[in-house]
Amino acid sequence: MSAININHTLVETYLALLKNLSPDDKLELIALLSQSMKVQQPIEPTFKALFGAFQSDKSAEQQIEEIRQSRVFNRKIEEF
Template identity: 45%
Template sequence: MNPLEYNSKIIDGYLSLLDNLSQSNKLDLIAKLTASVNADLSTKKSSFSEAYGAFESSKSAEEIIDEIRASRVFNRQIESF
């Protein structure tokens, strides 16, 4: 079965379920679906723009390196044979 045909059958199934709703309920559903689609689109746009760029910090590179080195914890214990 073609994915387009499969999606069409799913949509037809939903439409048959929604036939019994009142007009106000249908309009409310349309508004909520529209808001959902708009939210999905804005999330996709913002997540794409956040996927690139440099690390931003007010600290210098040397300060960041010093913090990383200071946060290292060595707990390695060498066992004798």
């Protein structure tokens, strides 16, 4: 089943549910749907946005030094 068929079926299902509403309720629903379309929804980041170069104001040497300083050594020798 294609996306167009699914959307068409979904619209028909909603229409069947809404046909019993009063004219005032239908107009209110139309107003609410129209208002929801006017509000710009923030665009969610996509998976492709994760690709690209790492950006930082620090130099490579500063980053290397920061990584080295953040290392924690927990060397525990287990006895047999």
